[in-house]
Amino acid sequence: xxxxxxxADPSTLSFEHALKELEGIVDRLERGDVELEESITIYERGExxxxxxxxxxxxxxxxxxxxxxxxxxxxxxxxxxDD
Amino acid sequence: MSNIPAPxxxxxxxxxxELSGAIKRTMEDTYGRVRVRGELGRVSRPASGHIYLDLKDxxxxxxxxxxxxxxAKMAVRPEEGLEVIATGxxxxxxxxxKYQLVIDNIEPxxxxxxxxxxxxxxxxxxxxxxxxxxxxxxxxxxxxxxxxVTSPTGAVxxxxxxxxxxxxxxxxxxxxxxxxxxxxxxxxxxxxxxxxAIDGGSGIPKPDLIIxxxxxxxxxxLWGFNEEVVVRAVADSDIPVISAVGHETDTTLVDYAADxxxxxxxxxxxxxxxxxxxxxxxxxxxxxxxxxxxxxxxDRKKExxxxxxxxxxxxxxxxxxxxxRLDGQQVRLxxxxxxxxxxxxxxxxxxxxxLSPSRLIHRFDNVRSNLDRLSRSxxxxxxRNIQTHRRELGFRAQRLSPQTVNRNVKSGRExxxxxxxxxxxxxxxxxxxxxxxxxxxxxxxxxYSYQRVLDRGFALVMDESAKPIRSSKGVAKGAxxxxxxxGDDRLAAxxxxxxxxxxNKRSSAKPQKKQPKAAQTSLFDE
Numbered sequence: 001x002x003x004x005x006x007x008a009d010p011s012t013l014s015f016e017h018a019l020k021e022l023e024g025i026v027d028r029l030e031r032g033d034v035e036l037e038e039s040i041t042i043y044e045r046g047e048x049x050x051x052x053x054x055x056x057x058x059x060x061x062x063x064x065x066x067x068x069x070x071x072x073x074x075x076x077x078x079x080x081x082d083d
Numbered sequence: 084m085s086n087i088p089a090p091x092x093x094x095x096x097x098x099x100x101e102l103s104g105a106i107k108r109t110m111e112d113t114y115g116r117v118r119v120r121g122e123l124g125r126v127s128r129p130a131s132g133h134i135y136l137d138l139k140d141x142x143x144x145x146x147x148x149x150x151x152x153x154x155a156k157m158a159v160r161p162e163e164g165l166e167v168i169a170t171g172x173x174x175x176x177x178x179x180x181k182y183q184l185v186i187d188n189i190e191p192x193x194x195x196x197x198x199x200x201x202x203x204x205x206x207x208x209x210x211x212x213x214x215x216x217x218x219x220x221x222x223x224x225x226x227x228x229x230x231x232v233t234s235p236t237g238a239v240x241x242x243x244x245x246x247x248x249x250x251x252x253x254x255x256x257x258x259x260x261x262x263x264x265x266x267x268x269x270x271x272x273x274x275x276x277x278x279x280a281i282d283g284g285s286g287i288p289k290p291d292l293i294i295x296x297x298x299x300x301x302x303x304x305l306w307g308f309n310e311e312v313v314v315r316a317v318a319d320s321d322i323p324v325i326s327a328v329g330h331e332t333d334t335t336l337v338d339y340a341a342d343x344x345x346x347x348x349x350x351x352x353x354x355x356x357x358x359x360x361x362x363x364x365x366x367x368x369x370x371x372x373x374x375x376x377x378x379x380x381x382d383r384k385k386e387x388x389x390x391x392x393x394x395x396x397x398x399x400x401x402x403x404x405x406x407x408r409l410d411g412q413q414v415r416l417x418x419x420x421x422x423x424x425x426x427x428x429x430x431x432x433x434x435x436x437x438l439s440p441s442r443l444i445h446r447f448d449n450v451r452s453n454l455d456r457l458s459r460s461x462x463x464x465x466x467r468n469i470q471t472h473r474r475e476l477g478f479r480a481q482r483l484s485p486q487t488v489n490r491n492v493k494s495g496r497e498x499x500x501x502x503x504x505x506x507x508x509x510x511x512x513x514x515x516x517x518x519x520x521x522x523x524x525x526x527x528x529x530x531y532s533y534q535r536v537l538d539r540g541f542a543l544v545m546d547e548s549a550k551p552i553r554s555s556k557g558v559a560k561g562a563x564x565x566x567x568x569x570g571d572d573r574l575a576a577x578x579x580x581x582x583x584x585x586x587n588k589r590s591s592a593k594p595q596k597k598q599p600k601a602a603q604t605s606l607f608d609e
Contacts, residue, residue, distance in 0.1 A: 016224035019366075026369055029376025032383050043377045050370050056225070057363055062252040064244060066235055066259060067287070073273040074280055075287050081235060081257050 007045060010052040018056075022049040103177035110182060114173035119145065119184060120192055123165045136161055138169060138184065146183040147171070153187055154265050158303040160310065161189055164203070166196035190303070197302055201309055205336055208311065213318040214339040220323040222343060222354065223291050228254045229355055230290030230322070232274040235259035239298045239348045246352035251359040256290055262297040268310030271295060271337075275316040275324070292355055293322050295337060296348040299330040308335035317341055327351035537569035 010018060025046040028034050034042065065078035097105070121138035128134050132151035137144050147169065149161065161167070171186040191197040208214065229247070233239050235257055247253050258274035261267045281289040295317065297308065307313065308328045317324050318340040326341035327348045338344040345351035529535065533543065544552045545565045552558060564576045 014223075014225065015362075019362075019369075022369055022373070026372045026376055029380050030372060032376075032380045034380060036381065036384055039377060039380045043373065046370075046373045050366060050373070053362075053366050057359055057366065060252045060359055062244075062248045063254040064257065065255070066257045067230075067274075067277070069258070069273070069277055073277050075258075075277050075285065077285060078256065078287055081240075 010045075010048040013049070013052060015053055015056045018049045018052045022046055022053065025049070100177070103175070103180070107175045107177055110173050110175055116170070116172055117184070118168055118170050120168045121145065121166075123161050123163055123167055126161055126163050134161060138167075146181070147186050148183055149186045149189075157189055157265050158263065158301075159189055159191055159197075159306055160265050160268065162200075165200050166192040168192050194302060197306070201336070204309065204311065205339070208314055208336065209339075213314060218318065219342045222323045222325070225251070225357060226253065226290070226292040226355060228256060228288045228290040228292075230256045230258060230278040230293045231296060232258045232260055232271055232278070232293060233296040233348070234262050237298065239296050242347075242349045243294065243296060243352045246349045247356060250353065251356035251362075253356055254288065256287070263300070263304055263307065267307035268313045271307065272310075272312040272316035275313075275320055279320055279322055290322055293320060293324045294327060294345075294348075294351045294355060295324060295341065296327040296351055297329060298348070299333060302333075305329050305333055305335050308337040310336075313337050314340045325351045325354055534569065537567065540569075543567040 008017075013021070025042045028042065029039060029046075064081045066081040067075045068077045068079060070076045119138055121140050124137040124139045124144070126134060126136040132154065134149040134154050136147050136149070138147050139145065149157070159165070159167070167189045168191075169184065169186045170188045170190075171184050173182055174185055175182040212218070231240065231243055233243070239262075240257060244255060247255060256278075258277060260270040260274050262271070275293060275295065278290055278293055281287050283289055295308075297305065305328060308326075314336045317326070317337050323343070324341045325343045325345050326335075326338045327345040327350060328335045328337060331346035343354055345354050537543065543566070545567065546552055546558075547563045547565070549565065552564070558564070558578050560578055560580060562578045564578055566574045566576055568574070
């Protein structure tokens with residue numbers, strides 16, 4: 001309900017939050033107790049969340065780096081991990 | 084007596100250096116390689132990298148040192164309280180009369196000793212709350228960046244990366260550390276703290292999950308992960324930590340401090356990320372449900388709408404009854420208006436009938452007859468009125484008589500006479516008074532007259548124009564003079580000389596009168 005009142009920009013949501021909200025929307029639509037106008041609004045929201053999740057899933061790619069640490073134990077940079 | 088030699092004079096005499104050197108040789112030859120069992124006490128680690136420590140048992144203490152090079156290679160990090168078997172050689176310090184054991188290697192004195200130390204440390208850290216379940220953090224569902232603290236070479240990192248790419252290809256940052264040896268604990272701790280210290284400033288993304296991993300090994304091999312410094316670093320980490328050290332049966336203290344313990348490095352990768360394919364499938368399913376949900380929702384609404392539409396009554400039927408009532412009222416409205424005007428008209432007719440000229444004439448007749456009656460009675464009334472006034476006049480006239488007037492005249496006349504008498508008296512009195520006064524005044528006047536002076540014997544000299552002469556001056560010789568005496572007796576005279584000057588003051592008046600005296604003489608002469 002909170003997300004209904006203050007819908008966050010989907011592009012800022014984590015996958016988990018977007019997924020959870022999407023599930024909530026699907027549940028409400030399936031229960032069918034949503035007003036017509038709102039059902040369309042939340043459906044559009046659902047699509048946006050779906051796109052966000054898709055994008056997060058598709059953007060997943062392997063990237064492996066090795067930390068270079070300074071004398072004080074702080075990370076100073078990265079380099080490719082030699083296989 | 085003073086030269087008496089020492090009793091043992093035949094015993095060889097050493098210098099200190101000689102003896103110390105002899106002892107050094109003896110000890111280092113005899114104990115060139117020894118194994119000593121004892122408990123470690125008071126371990127100190129100066130910056131030089133050498134480790135100074137004591138080996139002790141219940142009665143003796145042996146100073147020992149581990150040179151920097153040897154320390155780095157040790158599997159077990161020497162620490163106080165650990166029961167060990169140290170291998171090394173004895174050396175002496177002749178300069179300080181000291182000896183010590185230079186340790187090449189240390190092994191725990193059996194599993195039991197190490198386990199006892201582990202248990203004691205675990206109790207201590209537990210009592211500080213480092214293993215408190217309340218401190219455990221939830222792992223992110225889908226970490227964007229995963230930090231891995233392990234050896235960059237070997238099977239462990241490979242297993243992790245392989246499993247991660249199978250499940251969910253991710254961004255992995257490897258912090259290379261030595262996972263065995265004296266320095267490994269410090270390196271692991273530094274790596275964990277280093278990941279937490281990343282603020283994105285140098286372009287390195289901060290991981291939102293850390294995996295601390297090491298392959299299987301002996302208790303001694305894994306000992307670095309029991310070190311307090313590692314346990315504290317993991318417990319302090321703000322980033323959730325998965326520990327995967329050794330095999331499932333090997334439990335190190337870092338496992339207690341980590342938020343989640345994975346049985347193996349591969350297991351850690353499985354815990355770290357969900358399976359992408361499953362998520363995609365879940366997403367597809369959700370999207371299908373989303374669309375079905377919307378269409379079902381609208382379908383259901385459509386059905387309800389058509390159902391309700393059917394249930395709606397026909398508009399004509401809805402309006403028939405009110406329409407009928409309206410019609411009825413309209414009919415009544417017309418009739419009511421008719422009735423109303425009829426009623427009013429009948430009242431008008433009644434009123435009209437009452438309104439006629441005859442009624443007005445009748446009223447005039449009444450008024451006129453009244454007027455006539457009054458006109459007729461008017462003359463007689465006038466006569467009566469005159470008679471009344473005449474009677475009144477007669478009555479008054481009787482009372483009016485001349486005697487009354489006469490009486491009044493007579494009394495007035497008497498009064499007038501009395502007033503006249505009084506007036507005469509008053510006038511006489513007034514005149515008398517005046518006359519007396521006049522007489523007095525006239526007498527007085529007479530007394531003041533120059534005639535009286537003449538009466539007393541004086542004479543008045545006048546010039547020819549009858550003006551009195553008061554002085555001899557101006558009287559020329561030969562001028563005619565008139566001298567008057569009392570009783571208007573006059574004598575004409577002629578001035579015969581000049582003025583005679585006065586003899587003295589007193590008699591100055593006399594000469595003036597001498598002139599008259601001359602006249603007087605003449606007078607006497609007369």
